[in-house]
Amino acid sequence: MNTVQVNLGSRSYPIYIGEGLLGRAELVTPHIVGHQVLVVTDEQVAPQYLAPVLASLSDYQTEQLILPTGESHKTPATLNQIFDVLLQYRFSRDATLVALGGGVIGDMVGFAAACYQRGVRFIQMPTTLLAQVDSSVGGKTAVNHPLGKNMIGAFHQPCCVVADTSTLQSLDPRQLRAGCAEVIKYGLISDVGFFVWLEEHLQAVLGLEPQAIAEAVRRSCENKAAVVSADEHERGQRALLNLGHTFGHAIETGLGYGRWIHGEAVAVGMVMAARMSVRLGLLPEGEAVRTRELLECTGLPVKLPAELGVEEMLAHMSVDKKVLAGKLRLVLLEAIGQATLVDDFDPVILRETLQEA
Amino acid sequence: MNTVQVNLGSRSYPIYIGEGLLGRAELVTPHIVGHQVLVVTDEQVAPQYLAPVLASLSDYQTEQLILPTGESHKTPATLNQIFDVLLQYRFSRDATLVALGGGVIGDMVGFAAACYQRGVRFIQMPTTLLAQVDSSVGGKTAVNHPLGKNMIGAFHQPCCVVADTSTLQSLDPRQLRAGCAEVIKYGLISDVGFFVWLEEHLQAVLGLEPQAIAEAVRRSCENKAAVVSADEHERGQRALLNLGHTFGHAIETGLGYGRWIHGEAVAVGMVMAARMSVRLGLLPEGEAVRTRELLECTGLPVKLPAELGVEEMLAHMSVDKKVLAGKLRLVLLEAIGQATLVDDFDPVILRETLQEA
Numbered sequence: 050m051n052t053v054q055v056n057l058g059s060r061s062y063p064i065y066i067g068e069g070l071l072g073r074a075e076l077v078t079p080h081i082v083g084h085q086v087l088v089v090t091d092e093q094v095a096p097q098y099l100a101p102v103l104a105s106l107s108d109y110q111t112e113q114l115i116l117p118t119g120e121s122h123k124t125p126a127t128l129n130q131i132f133d134v135l136l137q138y139r140f141s142r143d144a145t146l147v148a149l150g151g152g153v154i155g156d157m158v159g160f161a162a163a164c165y166q167r168g169v170r171f172i173q174m175p176t177t178l179l180a181q182v183d184s185s186v187g188g189k190t191a192v193n194h195p196l197g198k199n200m201i202g203a204f205h206q207p208c209c210v211v212a213d214t215s216t217l218q219s220l221d222p223r224q225l226r227a228g229c230a231e232v233i234k235y236g237l238i239s240d241v242g243f244f245v246w247l248e249e250h251l252q253a254v255l256g257l258e259p260q261a262i263a264e265a266v267r268r269s270c271e272n273k274a275a276v277v278s279a280d281e282h283e284r285g286q287r288a289l290l291n292l293g294h295t296f297g298h299a300i301e302t303g304l305g306y307g308r309w310i311h312g313e314a315v316a317v318g319m320v321m322a323a324r325m326s327v328r329l330g331l332l333p334e335g336e337a338v339r340t341r342e343l344l345e346c347t348g349l350p351v352k353l354p355a356e357l358g359v360e361e362m363l364a365h366m367s368v369d370k371k372v373l374a375g376k377l378r379l380v381l382l383e384a385i386g387q388a389t390l391v392d393d394f395d396p397v398i399l400r401e402t403l404q405e406a
Numbered sequence: 407m408n409t410v411q412v413n414l415g416s417r418s419y420p421i422y423i424g425e426g427l428l429g430r431a432e433l434v435t436p437h438i439v440g441h442q443v444l445v446v447t448d449e450q451v452a453p454q455y456l457a458p459v460l461a462s463l464s465d466y467q468t469e470q471l472i473l474p475t476g477e478s479h480k481t482p483a484t485l486n487q488i489f490d491v492l493l494q495y496r497f498s499r500d501a502t503l504v505a506l507g508g509g510v511i512g513d514m515v516g517f518a519a520a521c522y523q524r525g526v527r528f529i530q531m532p533t534t535l536l537a538q539v540d541s542s543v544g545g546k547t548a549v550n551h552p553l554g555k556n557m558i559g560a561f562h563q564p565c566c567v568v569a570d571t572s573t574l575q576s577l578d579p580r581q582l583r584a585g586c587a588e589v590i591k592y593g594l595i596s597d598v599g600f601f602v603w604l605e606e607h608l609q610a611v612l613g614l615e616p617q618a619i620a621e622a623v624r625r626s627c628e629n630k631a632a633v634v635s636a637d638e639h640e641r642g643q644r645a646l647l648n649l650g651h652t653f654g655h656a657i658e659t660g661l662g663y664g665r666w667i668h669g670e671a672v673a674v675g676m677v678m679a680a681r682m683s684v685r686l687g688l689l690p691e692g693e694a695v696r697t698r699e700l701l702e703c704t705g706l707p708v709k710l711p712a713e714l715g716v717e718e719m720l721a722h723m724s725v726d727k728k729v730l731a732g733k734l735r736l737v738l739l740e741a742i743g744q745a746t747l748v749d750d751f752d753p754v755i756l757r758e759t760l761q762e763a
Contacts (some may be wrong), residue, residue, distance in 0.1 A: 136553035196493035
């Protein structure tokens with residue numbers, strides 16, 4: 050087992066990474082304060098992992114809630130179902146929530162924990178690659194609004210993250226590839242060495258060879274933890290983690306949540322960010338090609354879906370959270386391993402990038 | 407004009423108290439960062455005060471939202487209306503919300519500001535006595551759930567509070583008396599000098615004599631600011647501000663939100679807390695009598711509503727947020743001016759107190 054620490058003063062917490070960690074009571078019990086625990090999961094994850102998790106929590110008053118699966122359920126209405134259960138069982142302010150599942154479950158349960166009685170503890174148990182390397186780490190929680198993804202949320206840090214890499218063995222290959230988009234993102238943003246390692250070990254990672262996947266998760270979490278520790282509330286460099294996400298969110302919103310999964314939209318978004326960086330003279334052509342090729346080898350989409358027009362993309366991009374004072378800010382690349390925030394670009398270049406894609 | 411400072415490090419902010427402050431642009435503009443401002447108010451407040459507030463914000467892109475009046479609308483559904491407007495007008499992360507109205511508007515707009523894009527700025531412009539002396543100060547925001555009041559919320563500090571005491575002239579006398587319950591609360595909790603001042607100046611305060619009401623608001627805000635500065639997230643002494651509130655919330659929930667207004671329920675709650683303190687031998691009988699008399703002179707209820715039974719009260723009290731690890735904690739009195747947290751009392755005493763009331 051590897052442990053990566055997220056350093057945030059009194060809100061610091063460990064990420065445990067390894068095989069067979071779900072069900073190991075000694076990892077989570079030191080992080081539970083009261084005697085009430087609500088485990089929230091979804092219909093897809095529950096049959097496989099709910100029983101061992103509940104068994105490891107047998108010392109507590111444990112309740113469970115199984116939500117429908119998918120991004121289309123990441124709504125205020127589903128959030129209310131969590132509050133209903135918490136209040137029905139009279140959960141107090143020192144209760145603990147456990148988010149067992151992918152990014153949708155983690156984001157929603159984290160937000161429920163942020164709001165219930167103005168904030169209770171929660172534990173992340175991510176079961177998808179995307180959740181293990183990205184969404185479960187860093188305390189960003191949210192639900193979607195019909196007019197924008199993750200528009201309603203909070204910064205609320207978990208008290209620990211248990212990333213059991215065995216759970217990835219049963220992951221839908223499409224979800225695995227989508228998670229790889231975020232893994233590749235860390236290489237692109239800040240870790241050229243990791244990018245090169247991925248170019249060499251991509252098939253081992255996709256084949257879920259234990260050493261390779263553990264290494265990919267660990268290095269991703271280390272990169273994410275470093276950024277989050279330096280800028281918890283995204284006042285500066287944390288925004289770099291959104292490489293490809295402004296384009297990606299526009300694709301997800303444009304198609305309707307759930308048609309493309311997050312990592313797929315982000316993959317296209319990163320290709321577009323790289324292409325735009327080349328157009329602006331920031332990035333050498335060859336590095337944009339390597340970016341596209343690594344994503345393509347992963348089996349991820351690298352082109353905009355045909356049904357989304359340029360105008361629609363522009364409209365959706367302008368409600369993205371990265372719009373500051375009415376100006377669109379984009380995360381672009383100066384090199385593989387070096388992302389940068391750009392807001393003073395010629396809008397024509399953005400339009401051309403969208404047309405080309 | 408008086409200014410009371412809430413000291414919370416980087417989240418510190420001023421409370422401006424005085425006559426004719428609404429519409430004074432120079433008070434609020436230093437606290438607005440972006441160019442988008444949404445003023446949220448309700449149907450009762452809008453006709454009187456919305457126009458001057460909007461006029462003072464004419465340098466910004468200003469939108470308005472007028473919500474229905476009353477505690478029964480302090481729900482997740484109304485909260486969503488605020489998000490709808492923010493997204494419809496593409497408000498960005500540096501937007502500012504203005505809460506113009508009573509405690510319901512302040513709590514709800516504050517919570518919307520806490521959640522929109524994971525947190526934007528907001529300004530409190532309280533127009534009721536209760537909001538000026540209590541709910542607008544300290545960053546507690548929330549909406550209600552059918553199973554409990556203020557159960558879904560956040561700690562989110564405003565960037566300033568503008569308490570225009572002229573607005574109290576048009577306040578419904580019932581609302582004015584309810585606000586006085588919270589004013590008296592500060593005397594009971596921590597400021598015996600203020601309690602004695604209130605015993606002497608109650609009629610001047612209720613008659614809205616300018617000097618008396620300004621003094622009552624200022625001393626209340628000073629007491630609240632001191633407690634909040636010492637314990638922002640209610641890990642300790644801030645809980646003392648809930649004197650009478652565990653009983654009071656149970657009354658509000660039991661009757662259905664809106665039948666009794668908050669200050670009325672808290673008035674009865676404080677009488678019950680005093681009575682229970684006497685039963686436990688904490689408080690001299692005479693001080694409980696003075697407590698009841700000052701509330702009674704204010705014209706507030708001092709007895710439980712006839713339709714609420716003891717069992718119902720006990721059931722509602724057990725979901726109150728002050729329940730820690732399944733144990734009911736109550737704020738009681740050791741003297742007028744000295745509140746204390748008690749959780750190791752004989753439940754029979756609580757039952758007897760409820761029966762007596």
